[in-house]
Amino acid sequence: MNVFFARSKPYKIDASDIARDNKVVFLGYPLPRPGCTYNEESVHACVTPLDADEDEWRAAKSAVTKKYATQAQANRNLAAEIGAGDIALLPCAQEGVVYAGIVTTGFELLDRPPWFDLFLSRLPAGQRGGPDDMGWHAAEVAQICRVDNFVPIAISELGQLRASLLGRARFGRVAIDGPNAHALISALMQGRRERLLWTVEPEQVLVRLKGGLTPTDFEYLVVALLQLEHPEEIWHALGGSGDGGVDGAAIDESGRPTAVLQCKLRYSGEALLPEAKGRLRNGTGSLRRYVAALFHPDHNLLDASGIFLDARTITMLVIKHKDRLPVAISLRIGRAPASSAVSD
Structure with missing residues (x-):
């Protein structure tokens, strides 16, 4: 159908x-x-x-x-x-x-x-x-x-x-x-919907990530995760027309580029960032190069110069940072918060 x-x-x-x-x-x-x-x-x-x-x-x-x-x-x-x-x-x-x-x-x-x-x-x-x-x-x-x-x-x-x-x-x-x-x-x-119960069980968290995220949602989630993992850096989402395949990038406190990110909700091993086969340079040193995916083959398809954030890694990072991620609340990942009233 x-x-x-x-x-x-x-x-x-x-x-x-x-x-x-x-x-x-x-x-x-x-x-x-x-x-x-x-x-x-x-x-x-x-x-x-x-x-x-x-x-x-x-x-x-x-x-x-x-x-x-x-x-x-x-x-x-x-x-x-x-x-x-x-x-x-x-x-x-x-x-x-x-x-x-x-x-x-x-x-x-x-x-x-x-x-x-x-x-x-x-x-x-x-x-x-x-x-x-x-x-x-x-x-x-x-x-x-x-x-x-x-x-x-x-x-x-x-x-x-x-x-x-x-x-x-x-x-x-x-x-x-x-x-x-x-x-x-x-x-x-027909009015049938599954009520999401709060969970931190990795398999269930991954199911919710795979079923609930659009490609754009996924990009913003990974940028947020990398920002939380590297608070000493400044991360920004860059995805959009003319982005050159880069969905996120980081700089240090002096403004020097330190990392770039490309997200593929579904990844089958195709070449991604233009410099996928070599080290990326920022003028004074090597940039870290991340590729993140939720749907992908079981093995890491990137060359040694890249950091592959696979489905399991992303799942564990979401669980780790669940209390600071709005998407975790939306997908009921974490522990149920105490009820509270919101007033004007």
């Missing part, structure tokens, strides 16, 4: 409430039929359906930009896999939830759905018709699949699923290690 998400916000026009109220998921990136003009009264007449035959689809793709064609193709591939029993997710970060529904039908292209006028009213004034303006985008709410009902689920309950749901992609499949995504979300939809 598949689990997929769709934001239902074509071109930043929020239609997520329309989707929820009508128990549908909008599959965007409609491809105009070559040579046709937009007709909001008959979407079939001007839009190539996602399940069109290959020749028709290829002709429609050739009439749009390469970037748009790539997105439309990805949408077509996704739509071809959607069927009854799959789970659709509508992320709603501003409410702290995702809305989950069981798919009852596969792809449909509607001519003029009952919610059309409401969506059209949200288009910018004067941009409702013609192939070069927002009119075509109304077809985005005519490409649908239906669900039985939408159930809100707290984003914080989803563990690693959060990584894909809170990204920039407008739609996509969801997959996680450990418990099957479909089984996990089905249980949450």
Whole structure:
């Protein structure tokens, strides 16, 4: 069974409430039929359906930009896999939830759905018709699949699923290690959730780390652990676009670089930092080079110049520093604190 998400916000026009109220998921990136003009009264007449035959689809793709064609193709591939029993997710970060529904039908292209006028009213004034303006985008709410009902689920309950749901992609499949995504979300939809009891048992701690951390969570956790292990240094998280593969770095009190870090939630032995086969230099001496991973082969795959923080090492460091790590509290790692009231 598949689990997929769709934001239902074509071109930043929020239609997520329309989707929820009508128990549908909008599959965007409609491809105009070559040579046709937009007709909001008959979407079939001007839009190539996602399940069109290959020749028709290829002709429609050739009439749009390469970037748009790539997105439309990805949408077509996704739509071809959607069927009854799959789970659709509508992320709603501003409410702290995702809305989950069981798919009852596969792809449909509607001519003029009952919610059309409401969506059209949200288009910018004067941009409702013609192939070069927002009119075509109304077809985005005519490409649908239906669900039985939408159930809100707290984003914080989803563990690693959060990584894909809170990204920039407008739609996509969801997959996680450990418990099957479909089984996990089905249980949450039915109100079944496992209450986390406080623990310092290493095997259980590792299970929680693997199931509860996104790649970004993992980077910040390892930087925090290294800071706690080396209080004489100053550590900062650096992960992001253009980071050169470095997710964290440390300096000493004089500002001299002392260490660099790369995190891989899942690591299979590929080359990481550009200087992976030699010592890193800071101008006056050697930098310590760390690579951290939670999912990895059983043996250390780094060369002798690197320090590999494996799953067991990270687990024991989390237990060691549990009282100073917010993530340990979130995952109930440690001893249950005495209850306390918080007042303004």
